[in-house]
Amino acid sequence: MNWAWGGWPGSWTLSPEPGSGSARAETGSGQGDGFMIEVPVGPLTICRRLKEHGFAAYVVGGAVRDALLDRPPVDWDVVTDALPGQVAAAFPGSRRRDEQFGRVLVAGVDVLTMRSDGSYRDGRRPSEVTFTRHLELDLLRRDFTVNAMAYDPFTGVLIDPTGGREDLELRVVRAVGEAGERFGEDHLRALRALRLGAVLGFSLHPHTAAAIRAHATRVGLVAPERVRAELEAILLSPGVSPALEHLAAWGLLPAMLPELEPAYRQKERSTFRHCVLTAHYAPAVVELRWAGLFHDAGKVEGEGADHAASSACLAQTALERLRSPRRLIRQVVRLVEHHMFTYPEGTPAGTMRRMVLCLGPDGVRELLALRYADRQASGRPGLGEQGERALAHLRQVLVEGSAIGLSQLAIDGDDVAKALSWVPGPGIGRILELVHRRVLDDPALNQREALLQLVEELGGRPAENAGGGD
Template sequence: MNPFPIPKALREYGRVFRDAGRQAWLVGGALRDMILGKKVNDWDVATDAPAREVAKMFPRVIPTGLQHGTVTVLWKGLTIETTTFRVDGNYGDGRRPDSVTFTSDIREDLRRRDFTMNSLAYNLETGELLDPHQGRADLAAGLVRAIGDPLERFTEDGLRPLRAIRFASQLGYRIDPDTLAAIPRTLENFRRVSIERVRDELVKVLLSPRPSYGLNLLEETGMLPHILPELSACRGVEQKGFHRFDVLDHSFLSCDGAPDKIELRIAALLHDIGKPAARAEGPDGLPTFHRHEELSARAAEEALRRLKFSNAVISAVVHLVRHHMFAYDDSWSDAAVRRFLARTGPENLEDLLALRLADAYGTTGTPPDPRGLDPLRKRVRDLLERSRALSIRDLAIDGNDLASLGVPRGPVMGRILAELLETVLDDPELNTPERLLDIAGKIKGKYGV
């Protein structure tokens, strides 16, 4: 009986190789995840067939890396990355092999891989499972272990140390002591890795079930200052008051407390990175961090641009960090709530509230009662049902209407529209063309019109 739930289409894929007198082995993350009972999204197959031969065996093939023996085959709804058995040459740049030598031995191919958990192979035709490096035992033991000498593996590819931490974080595994000890000794090689590859691994750490585990490993191994020096600088910055932790541990725990949405996880991690620069001593001798949210927003933007995140992610994170210090209570007037929404955007409210809960979790290490945010949520809902005029574009008049009053286009018109918005935020009932034109006619004189 087949011990693994191999899709029918993948078995048929293997038969094409059998009929051509070739081998096809399921390898890599697909086999690892199948053993762990996880959903498999990406299929990797290793074969003794040269890539150009594979390309002739199937009608839909993408030549993703012919020089390294790799093609991507689109087959019956599956996307299968298929690579010829190979042995890697020297890694002159610490990122990729200078040359590859193709081989007919699957065991030689498995020997070049990074970790034991990724060095298993399952023959799609015979059902044979190869495990030359005891990867299955390490999976059962919850262990991330490099194949052979970890110093050699990490010298070959500078990203592998970060991948070790990422796997540990994603799976909740320990890192083998020898493998862990090799990470600080290969940091120079890690620094040569492209920032995009580093960013992608960092995202996977942050989306782990408990990102603080991986983040603490980054700090322990000395990798964190090379990725986020601004965050590393938060170690030892004490906060006192309700806070049980320094700024770095608070940030790590806040990340744990955020929903698994990357913008929220990053915002929770970086929301206080301006505190080292904002720190001052108050009259009582305790530290203060006035307006640290502005410094944090600027530092977060700089860090995320350096890591080459998308503009959309950067914009969302910076906005959340900049506005995370709101202090709502029942004394807020309706106008104050509307101004809060005008600044933050009603579409961002739920993310901002989620960040507030994550921040609270990072303060004590215990989950806060989310019901404490319900009064603000209800207040916002009630106010939006009455009026959604929160920006200049929501006003009942526009620049053309002001021009009809003789207001010139340019800065003066912008200032008059801004004053009209403030008027409407105070009293939404004034948001009609007649009343706004009347107000504009009365105030334009003070702007020299």
């Protein structure tokens, strides 16, 4: 397939020439050493054009790793010996991002100039970089061996100077070179190693694990948003349970989640382990995993129903420090606050209607999912009698559409004022609230005539009428 310039004027897009076939049909396949990697059309075309301009070009990093593991790669990066300005000239419409570090965005693909790094003074980025034509120098500056491989999509050659492919076969995460140096360059790499192991289901090389322990306190120097992103990737990973156990055992809790440190230091660590297991059993939804991790954290300070409130406070403190979105904080706090809900035999369906109005249908579903995970972590299967009863009522309420909000009543404040001959005032709102409660208990009451009759009954009671129209 041939490729041509297309899209808006002056831009470079992946548009086939007329009659050249469909873009979706082309992938670059390279075979060498008994394996093949299929490279999507975007990065493949970028590599081809760079080669046509006389530059070297390879796909590199996590996409190569995932492809070798038969995992669908998410982000494809291209590395080249072309300088950023030369990349931009080859692809009009591209965007230069972090140009001092050699990064240019081309049609959604990061194109990176090969480089070696100088010293790291801020624990995040090198203070100076040197662009190079030597691919191995670029690979040797990377974090972990499984991320330090490049692949030529046209010859099928894998460039692997650090033994990344062997580590994939051993299922181990190992830092490139001396682990302490790598973690000193970027403090977040200690947490990133745990995340990589959790996502891939790999163990950590002993030297890498030792370096994590040695650099644990420095993770606290990393921007909260970056820490949260790694923590949430761990929380949503298949290996969330062992990763969180390692995180605590290797001394990272005080720097990242100090609110959980008392639970970890508790005798036999039963509360901490239960919270970790609850997060593990919860569906892979970020608010549920956070709620599972914190739902019993307050048990160290209080017992019984009171621990839900203290646990919610700990969750809120942690998520605010990590600069989480406000919506996420509200969701997690609400789940933790209500996770001890009771639903004994004889509970009327009106209780569920109130829960749906308070939490929303999805909120109630998530609360039940948290209950299920909590029980699983305790070795008790299913939702239990109360949870099953609540689930049955939830289904009933949703089928009936009977969680009627105040605004859905068949009457409004004007109707109340007219029926009782009251002037506008707070008493009208109180009457409407009482009417609403009755309707939640019996949705069939939500008929105009029936509600007006109820208003007259309520408005005629001295206790209800006191100050009603003032």
